Amino acid sequence: xxxxxxxxxxxxxxxxxxxxxxxxxxxxxxxxxxxxxxxxxxxxxxxxxxxxxxxxxxxxxxxxxxxxxxxxxxxxxxxxxxxxxxxxxxxxxxxxxxxxxxxxxxxxxxxxxxxxxxxxxxxxxxxxxxxxxxxxxxxxxxxxxxxxxxxxxxxxxxxxxxxxxxxxxxxxxxxxxxxxxxxxxxxxxxxxxxxxxxxxxxxxxxxxxxxxxxxxxxxxxxxxxxxxxxxxxxxxxxxxxxxxxxxxxxxxxxxxxxxxxxxxxxxxxxxxxxxxxxxxxxxxxxxxxxxxxxxxxxxxxxxxxxxxxxxxx
Amino acid sequence: xxxxxxxxxxxxxxxxxxxxxxxxxxxxxxxxxxxxxxxxxxxxxxxxxxxxxxxxxxxxxxxxxxxxxxxxxxxxxxxxxxxxxxxxxxxxxxxxxxxxxxxxxxxxxxxxxxxxxxxxxxxxxxxxxxxxxxxxxxxxxxxxxxxxxxxxxxxxxxxxxxxxxxxxxxxxxxxxxxxxxxxxxxxxxxxxxxxxxxxxxxxxxxxxxxxxxxxxxxxxxxxxxxxxxxxxxxxxxxxxxxxxxxxxxxxxxxxxxxxxxxxxxxxxxxxxxxxxxxxxxxxxxxxxxxxxxxxxxxxxxxxxxxxxxxxxxxxxxxxxxxxxxxxxxxxxxxxxxxxxxxxxxxxxx
Numbered sequence: 094x095x096x097x098x099x100x101x102x103x104x105x106x107x108x109x110x111x112x113x114x115x116x117x118x119x120x121x122x123x124x125x126x127x128x129x130x131x132x133x134x135x136x137x138x139x140x141x142x143x144x145x146x147x148x149x150x151x152x153x154x155x156x157x158x159x160x161x162x163x164x165x166x167x168x169x170x171x172x173x174x175x176x177x178x179x180x181x182x183x184x185x186x187x188x189x190x191x192x193x194x195x196x197x198x199x200x201x202x203x204x205x206x207x208x209x210x211x212x213x214x215x216x217x218x219x220x221x222x223x224x225x226x227x228x229x230x231x232x233x234x235x236x237x238x239x240x241x242x243x244x245x246x247x248x249x250x251x252x253x254x255x256x257x258x259x260x261x262x263x264x265x266x267x268x269x270x271x272x273x274x275x276x277x278x279x280x281x282x283x284x285x286x287x288x289x290x291x292x293x294x295x296x297x298x299x300x301x302x303x304x305x306x307x308x309x310x311x312x313x314x315x316x317x318x319x320x321x322x323x324x325x326x327x328x329x330x331x332x333x334x335x336x337x338x339x340x341x342x343x344x345x346x347x348x349x350x351x352x353x354x355x356x357x358x359x360x361x362x363x364x365x366x367x368x369x370x371x372x373x374x375x376x377x378x379x380x381x382x383x384x385x386x387x388x389x390x391x392x393x394x395x396x397x398x399x400x401x402x403x404x405x406x
Numbered sequence: 407x408x409x410x411x412x413x414x415x416x417x418x419x420x421x422x423x424x425x426x427x428x429x430x431x432x433x434x435x436x437x438x439x440x441x442x443x444x445x446x447x448x449x450x451x452x453x454x455x456x457x458x459x460x461x462x463x464x465x466x467x468x469x470x471x472x473x474x475x476x477x478x479x480x481x482x483x484x485x486x487x488x489x490x491x492x493x494x495x496x497x498x499x500x501x502x503x504x505x506x507x508x509x510x511x512x513x514x515x516x517x518x519x520x521x522x523x524x525x526x527x528x529x530x531x532x533x534x535x536x537x538x539x540x541x542x543x544x545x546x547x548x549x550x551x552x553x554x555x556x557x558x559x560x561x562x563x564x565x566x567x568x569x570x571x572x573x574x575x576x577x578x579x580x581x582x583x584x585x586x587x588x589x590x591x592x593x594x595x596x597x598x599x600x601x602x603x604x605x606x607x608x609x610x611x612x613x614x615x616x617x618x619x620x621x622x623x624x625x626x627x628x629x630x631x632x633x634x635x636x637x638x639x640x641x642x643x644x645x646x647x648x649x650x651x652x653x654x655x656x657x658x659x660x661x662x663x664x665x666x667x668x669x670x671x672x673x674x675x676x677x678x679x680x681x682x683x684x685x686x687x688x689x690x691x692x693x694x695x696x697x698x699x700x701x702x703x704x705x706x707x708x709x710x711x712x713x714x715x716x717x718x719x720x721x722x723x724x725x726x727x728x729x730x731x732x733x734x735x736x737x738x739x740x741x742x743x744x745x746x747x748x749x750x751x752x753x754x755x
């Protein structure tokens with residue numbers, strides 16, 4: 094009987110996320126009339142956008158059977174560099190240097206993983222710690238709030254009613270989706286994640302694929318950091334310290350396998366949206382912060398368990 | 407080889423840019439907008455009751471709750487709100503670095519159309535846009551313990567963190583006879599409250615006790631384990647160390663444990679703040695020489711009072727500083743626990 098139940102669960106596991114999201118919406122609509130207002134839905138879009146960008150960034154190394162634990166450090170370092178450079182040179186220049194931090198960090202991660210063959214866990218954890226320390230040194234441990242006017246508008250502005258960060262997240266989604274599904278390098282990412290040895294034998298330049306995967310992850314993380322800095326209207330060395338764990342949660346809930354080779358950008362976006370929705374729901378229902386941690390942890394465990402069941406099936 | 411060259415070239419470019427930015431990297435915190443309506447409450451202040459005109463709905467935000475200070479402060483807020491019959495939505499950001507989470511919580515409270523938001527900010531500057539959105543939505547925002555750098559705040563009930571640091575320095579300087587080596591355990595990096603305490607300490611040390619050398623400053627979470635480890639290393643590195651400044655007493659407990667383990671507690675002057683129940687045995691034993699009470703219960707009660715007074719239509723002072731009495735082994739005999747701490751059986755719900 095248990096085997097039959099497991100088979101049913103596995104068969105319909107791909108519907109878990111949409112079903113959970115619908116259930117959340119239904120419960121909220123019933124118990125909290127303010128949930129379905131345009132104001133709140135726009136809030137959810139804006140709040141989820143940052144996590145979506147970080148999750149899409151995290152997705153790429155995860156597809157290669159790695160992960161990027163340096164995201165928190167990249168966010169802090171990019172945030173500080175962005176704010177400092179923006180205050181002296183203007184927002185576009187600040188953005189460029191902020192993204193450069195992400196690109197360099199990603200390149201460093203990729204070099205260690207692809208060339209030096211260091212475990213992604215160790216490599217990215219070390220890089221993240223270094224970046225966090227550098228961010229604190231450069232900022233002297235203080236937030237940089239001397240930023241140009243218009244800085245906050247990057248995160249709080251809207252275009253045709255759509256929050257700017259949500260627009261950026263959608264653009265990132267489209268880009269990542271097209272690259273992963275419609276380009277040769279994108280297919281290589283899946284191949285390396287599925288079976289790196291077979292990919293090597295097939296002539297796929299696996300080192301370049303890994304280097305590219307981590308570099309792209311770094312750049313996208315830095316992009317999210319720029320928007321997050323605008324949201325908090327300052328460069329902050331420790332903002333986003335939990336980014337990596339939250340992003341991994343969204344990636345896993347979105348159906349990307351931690352064992353590599355399987356997952357979609359659209360799934361990751363839905364995973365991020367679901368986490369944003371869940372957080373919003375729990376706040377609007379006045380659920381204690383302590384209980385919220387249990388609920389979110391439970392959702393992650395269910396998602397990982399379903400992933401394992403699918404693999405075994 | 408091409409890969410290596412490309413990589414090295416990229417790193418060199420970024421180092422060059424980074425060095426240029428580093429040369430222009432110093433920024434200082436601004437100060438909150440001044441106000442002539444500043445009240446400092448006296449020691450042993452008794453918080454009055456205020457009658458609300460109706461059952462107001464308030465949103466209360468905390469940066470962190472897993473620390474005795476915040477539990478006591480939450481008790482002050484929630485008990486006072488319950489006494490007045492208010493409806494409360496409370497949320498915690500679960501970490502001083504979770505600024506965006508707190509911003510999202512402010513947005514959700516706006517959606518819920520609460521009558522007022524009582525905010526203990528994770529960041530002085532990072533919460534400004536969200537707070538201003540709340541104000542634009544017609545929701546008055548009051549800050550407690552830590553504020554937000556915007557003039558839209560209706561009233562703030564704060565701890566004077568600079569004064570806490572200065573008080574500790576005065577005590578330390580006198581206790582060391584104006585001579586010695588001091589280490590600083592300065593709390594979470596980039597948390598404004600801890601930075602101000604450290605700043606206040608350094609100011610007085612530099613001005614009044616030039617022969618006391620600050621040999622080291624370390625940052626960390628204000629719990630017990632990490633500061634214990636840090637102190638162990640400091641005691642080895644600086645054999646003449648005879649003073650430790652800490653921003654919160656969780657850190658002081660860890661530091662004291664480390665000093666006791668190597669029999670250096672007798673000659674060590676440890677000062678701290680927060681005045682939690684846990685610290686009392688250490689103060690009584692003389693391990694902690696000074697613990698400054700941040701009056702969390704008074705803070706919590708007063709911010710509720712200010713919000714109710716405002717919603718009732720009264721004028722409220724812009725800034726209220728709560729009392730910060732210092733407790734030593736001698737003065738501890740007069741402490742009234744109900745005034746300072748949540749009851750032991752009280753649980754946050």
